[in-house]
Amino acid sequence: MAFDSNKIARIGSSQTTQIPTIWQYISSSDTINTISADGYFNEIIDRLQIGDRIFIVDSANKSAGLIVQSFLGGTVKTESDGPGEFKVVAGGTHLTTGGSSTESFPVSGVLVSDVTLVTMNTPGAATTINRSIALAGAVEVEFNVDPTNNTIVNYMVFRAVV
Numbered sequence: 001m002a003f004d005s006n007k008i009a010r011i012g013s014s015q016t017t018q019i020p021t022i023w024q025y026i027s028s029s030d031t032i033n034t035i036s037a038d039g040y041f042n043e044i045i046d047r048l049q050i051g052d053r054i055f056i057v058d059s060a061n062k063s064a065g066l067i068v069q070s071f072l073g074g075t076v077k078t079e080s081d082g083p084g085e086f087k088v089v090a091g092g093t094h095l096t097t098g099g100s101s102t103e104s105f106p107v108s109g110v111l112v113s114d115v116t117l118v119t120m121n122t123p124g125a126a127t128t129i130n131r132s133i134a135l136a137g138a139v140e141v142e143f144n145v146d147p148t149n150n151t152i153v154n155y156m157v158f159r160a161v162v
Contacts, residue, residue, distance in 0.1 A: 003042075011117065030058060031060065036056075050069065065080065067079055067081045086159060087158065094152075099146065101145055101146050110136070112136055113160075116156070117156045120147075130142045
């Protein structure tokens with residue numbers, strides 16, 4: 001199959017082109033090997049930059065991470081960003097309760113060794129995410145300021161496959 005531009009989303013970015021962007025791509029028809037092949041992301045070559053990270057989920061629900069390496073000859077070349085595969089162990093939406101610039105919320109099955117990816121889905125908010133970490137059975141998010149209540153936080157938790 002081919003790249004589907006409706007299945008890729010920018011997760012994080014900066015106002016400057018000096019900082020790489022994080023993307024998520026989900027395919028219902030292609031494998032990790034197909035998605036990782038040179039040229040798969042050529043359709044969006046003008047939106048990518050060297051160093052961008054692309055988290056992918058393939059047709060078998062296997063996950064991996066890619067780093068954009070080069071654009072030689074007009075072809076997007078990527079390589080794995082880690083030693084192996086990872087799987088998504090949790091994902092969802094959380095509404096903040098406010099009162100602090102750090103907020104933890106329960107997420108069943110999360111281990112401290114897991115990796116978190118957190119974004120906000122509240123247009124126009126002056127709040128930004130400084131970091132997120134996995135705790136035993138929870139995700140902790142540190143904001144630049146108190147996000148008050150009802151700020152929408154989207155999260156995904158990844159675990160290395162051994």
